[in-house]
Amino acid sequence: MTIRIGIMGYGNLGRGVECAIKQNPDMELAAVFTRRDPKNVRILTEGAKVYHADEAKHMTDKIDVLILCGGSATDLPVQTPEYAKYFTVVDSFDTHARIPEHFAAVDAAAKEAGNVAVISAGWDPGMFSLNRVYANAILPDGKDYTFWGKGVSQGHSDAIRRIDGVKDARQYTVPVESVLERIRNGETPELTTREKHTRECYVVAEEGADLARIEKEIVTMPNYFSDYDTTVHFISEEEMKRDHSTLPHGGFVIRNGKTGWNQENTHVIEYRLKLDSNPEFTSSVIVCCARAAFRMKQEGMSGCKTILDIPPAYLSAKSGEELRKNLL
């Protein structure tokens, strides 16, 4: 039985979901929904159709799981509880601090409708969260570290673009390698923000702009840059296009912990991602969560779930028997 997927929102993430569906033979793209004029949205999948977002609610019989590919700031807080009334849904809500309230709103809607809604699918929140939870459960006496990068932070890039005289910008978050090495060796240092990551900015300035002023505005920007060692490189538009047009990312979750009657033994658990494309990897996680959501719904479950609630085998297209034989 093929799982029929609907995609709500066709940006980087929506396109990533479309690509991931192609790699999973147990799924098919049933429809793409957009707030733009559907005539102006070209998708990759032959035979699949683009509809206006308003039509989704009338297509509950054609879609098994609706994947919500909007942004966490304004789209998902509204869309996920709304569409959970009609569909089994998955989103990638990633504003960590607001997850509890998002969970509560989605849980109420999904339970009322008898649907399953998986929120915060992706890698952080998502696979990184999973690894924090596993490592904390295994080693209760220990310390966690999460490092991000090297990768493009869209929020920080946008913050630079808002500076007067900046035409384009790309910001990379870079973990401090020497600190990573210490932690891998079992040390558990207390680290300041500045000691964990550096920030590298590539900026295209308007002609005649005051570069010194722009650089100063960047490195002193509160919340975004002032707590970090920040480097600013001014480059040409051509260089930006040539060298900085992809969205790589990744990072590390490490937990060091002690075991033994007198805590005499140290263990290091490390999970690392090195991603050529942040949105495509996120989409790939979302798509296996869609499979799990479909199965949970079929089993009669309802309500809001996160990847922490999903039995790992539910994410896989393989049967329990196959998994035990070949991957356990």
Added chain:
Amino acid sequence: MTIRIGIMGYGNLGRGVECAIKQNPDMELAAVFTRRDPKNVRILTEGAKVYHADEAKHMTDKIDVLILCGGSATDLPVQTPEYAKYFTVVDSFDTHARIPEHFAAVDAAAKEAGNVAVISAGWDPGMFSLNRVYANAILPDGKDYTFWGKGVSQGHSDAIRRIDGVKDARQYTVPVESVLERIRNGETPELTTREKHTRECYVVAEEGADLARIEKEIVTMPNYFSDYDTTVHFISEEEMKRDHSTLPHGGFVIRNGKTGWNQENTHVIEYRLKLDSNPEFTSSVIVCCARAAFRMKQEGMSGCKTILDIPPAYLSAKSGEELRKNLL
């Protein structure tokens, strides 16, 4: 409510479980069972008692989860189905090829009795399996690699000890670092056994033994050494005791996979363990599986489960709310 744990078998693993229980305030050690004379078994936990293995079946009202700490070769194939008739149980059965038949036998017994039985808890099978399953589900178009070490292989150490003229031996499995580096960089080479790991042996010979003959018997031993580049070091009993008395282990699970409409992007997922004590880390995984088994039993589930069937949150002592707030 405290989870009352029984330990069946008090070797390295049983002692590790005892230490792990001490780190988890929601658990307590209710009893240790042994096939030896209980009078001769000294345990670490004050107030806990040692009983003969035969008494376990009469203590079902005193124990919530019985952890089976026997060996996979002969103990667990008998013990796990047997004790699943009386208790919620966890084992660390690690003969990969025989997992399907062990699962079937345990599943039948546990279902019949209405108990939950978690098998193959540990790190491989266990956490490594989990990471293979997650990575395969996320990146269906890719290739897996599992490397073990640097660490002591007890099976290989035992094989050397059986050679005539060998008094003691310790064998380390060592991953080939240069190959690891290639895979981390996104390459997906086809590798022979010899290219992935080397084997380092430390041997104490009997006085006057023929060292050249011992070395030759080791490096040519089929299944264990003949497919590897093996180095043999003859050392004194004092050196063995001083430098090789612990049981470190660990390893790497890496999956490289492609995404994108034309597979244009590469991603690397890496999970790494670096363990001072193989049995204590295994025990720590077993103990969180005991927590999960207890919860599944309380929810009315029954039958055989592996870590692939356990919602990650069930392994943690923290509530779903706490996990979403602090670790998601």
